[in-house]
Amino acid sequence: MRSHYLPRLEKKKTIDLRKKHIGPSCKIFFSHDPIKIVQAKGQYMYDEKGQRYLDCINNVAHVGHCHPDVVRAGAQQMEVLNTNSRFLHDNLVLYAQKLQATLPDKLSVCYFVNSGSEANDLALRLAWQYTGHKDIITLENAYHGHVSSLIDISPYKFHQLSDAEQNQYVHVAPSPDVYRGKYRADHPDPATAYADEVKDIIHRAHEKGGKIAAFIAESLQSCGGQVIPPVGYFQQVAEHVRKAGGIVIADEVQVGFGRVGANFWAFQLQGEDFVPDIVTMGKPIGNGHPMSCVVTTKEVAEAFTFSGMDYFNTFGGNPVSCAIGLAVLDVIGKEDLQGNALRVGRYLTDLLEKQKEKHPLVGDIRGRGLFVGMELVKDRLKLTPATAEAQEVIYKLKEQHILLSADGPHRNVLKFKPPMCFTTEDADLVVENIDHILTEIEEAIGLKLHNALKVENESSKRKLPSDENGHQAGYS
Numbered sequence: 001m002r003s004h005y006l007p008r009l010e011k012k013k014t015i016d017l018r019k020k021h022i023g024p025s026c027k028i029f030f031s032h033d034p035i036k037i038v039q040a041k042g043q044y045m046y047d048e049k050g051q052r053y054l055d056c057i058n059n060v061a062h063v064g065h066c067h068p069d070v071v072r073a074g075a076q077q078m079e080v081l082n083t084n085s086r087f088l089h090d091n092l093v094l095y096a097q098k099l100q101a102t103l104p105d106k107l108s109v110c111y112f113v114n115s116g117s118e119a120n121d122l123a124l125r126l127a128w129q130y131t132g133h134k135d136i137i138t139l140e141n142a143y144h145g146h147v148s149s150l151i152d153i154s155p156y157k158f159h160q161l162s163d164a165e166q167n168q169y170v171h172v173a174p175s176p177d178v179y180r181g182k183y184r185a186d187h188p189d190p191a192t193a194y195a196d197e198v199k200d201i202i203h204r205a206h207e208k209g210g211k212i213a214a215f216i217a218e219s220l221q222s223c224g225g226q227v228i229p230p231v232g233y234f235q236q237v238a239e240h241v242r243k244a245g246g247i248v249i250a251d252e253v254q255v256g257f258g259r260v261g262a263n264f265w266a267f268q269l270q271g272e273d274f275v276p277d278i279v280t281m282g283k284p285i286g287n288g289h290p291m292s293c294v295v296t297t298k299e300v301a302e303a304f305t306f307s308g309m310d311y312f313n314t315f316g317g318n319p320v321s322c323a324i325g326l327a328v329l330d331v332i333g334k335e336d337l338q339g340n341a342l343r344v345g346r347y348l349t350d351l352l353e354k355q356k357e358k359h360p361l362v363g364d365i366r367g368r369g370l371f372v373g374m375e376l377v378k379d380r381l382k383l384t385p386a387t388a389e390a391q392e393v394i395y396k397l398k399e400q401h402i403l404l405s406a407d408g409p410h411r412n413v414l415k416f417k418p419p420m421c422f423t424t425e426d427a428d429l430v431v432e433n434i435d436h437i438l439t440e441i442e443e444a445i446g447l448k449l450h451n452a453l454k455v456e457n458e459s460s461k462r463k464l465p466s467d468e469n470g471h472q473a474g475y476s
């Protein structure tokens with residue numbers, strides 16, 4: 001690829017300036033040897049020397065890095081007008097209309113904001129205002145954003161603060177993880193068991209005089225370890241929460257916009273009988289342009305006006321953001337990226353399943369579309385997290401110019417969430433490399449398949465329905 005970019009600074013100078021002027025808690029990938037990316041296209045990123053990296057992690061560059069239609073839409077609108085949403089503008093209403101067409105009818109009112117954090121913070125305000133209640137139920141290992149209100153409901157973050165006092169209006173429910181969680185694949189009805197945990201939390205909150213405003217969860221947990229909740233879980237949770245006068249917020253900041261392949265929204269994987277009261281969106285919505293959105297029902301939106309306070313957001317819903325958002329939706333449709341996510345996601349999970357047959361380090365493969373997790377364990381019976389090994393895979397892949405990350409509470413889940421133009425050839429390349437790296441690691445630590453086979457026999461006794469990617473990883 002021809003580079004249009006002339007590096008202005010030597011890499012070392014960039015590192016020195018960053019150390020001097022950027023807050024030290026702003027972490028960088030591969031801190032001992034960071035990558036300086038200067039250009040990107042589709043599913044590839046390029047460093048200052050023109051070296052190409054395959055991007056398997058960037059779910060923000062949803063339709064591909066620097067997609068020409070998106071870039072053009074933004075640039076053209078910037079030449080004409082950019083202003084706030086207090087003036088009438090067609091882009092705002094046309095975008096809202098087009099976005100609404102992807103959602104169930106009752107989710108019809110939009111608020112435009114600028115980041116996933118802003119979207120979730122506003123969702124909490126809507127819930128508090130609509131219900132008149134205060135308590136929030138969140139999931140173990142959840143991450144919902146970096147602002148104060150969201151650190152309070154993000155165990156992924158507040159557990160990192162050793163002396164953090166958990167806010168008393170926040171209640172943490174078990175993550176509906178059927179691989180490592182409290183109720184696993186061999187449980188007869190994990191959906192009900194996990195939903196009953198929420199019911200118990202509501203009970204206990206009531207006993208202490210609390211009142212539930214909302215249950216918030218990602219439709220599929222991402223930072224929490226690529227967790228796929230059992231089908232029926234959200235329906236039952238919604239019933240318990242609504243009975244208590246609360247509402248349900250689905251955080252689709254990572255998983256929305258067709259990534260899961262079978263549906264446009266990940267909450268739809270649960271079935272048509274589940275519709276959240278609020279959906280929050282971010283990352284992929286602007287393909288890298290900072291925009292985000294909260295969509296809710298007419299009733300919730302009307303209640304928000306009763307506070308008597310106007311809602312104003314300087315940048316949210318500006319004509320440039322909405323032009324970009326429209327272009328992103330157009331490209332998803334025109335290039336059938338949702339279909340691609342389904343096809344390539346199925347291909348990728350097939351390849352990864354074969355790795356599981358071959359490598360004892362692979363404990364679980366789970367995914368929907370191009371949202372896939374590969375959980376590494378040192379022992380398939382004890383589920384001992386292979387944290388260091390996962391880090392080694394990530395670092396060795398980087399040497400092969402492939403970008404992948406590891407997450408989850410034990411940082412042992414390899415996360416695939418590439419741009420949606422990812423191809424089967426890309427999947428072949430990354431899995432081939434993972435295969436070599438796992439072979440090397442297993443030889444070095446003397447891990448044999450022997451232990452793993454015992455577990456295969458155990459798990460073959462389980463009755464598991466096929467998932468959306470056509471694998472035995474879904475539970476209903």
Ligand SMILES: Cc1ncc(COP(=O)(O)O)c(C=O)c1O
Nearest residue numbers: 115116117143144145253254282
């Ligand atoms: C599920 C989820 N919600 C919300 C956020 C916050 O979004 P932002 O970083 O755009 O504020 C993130 C960010 O990683 C996220 O993963």
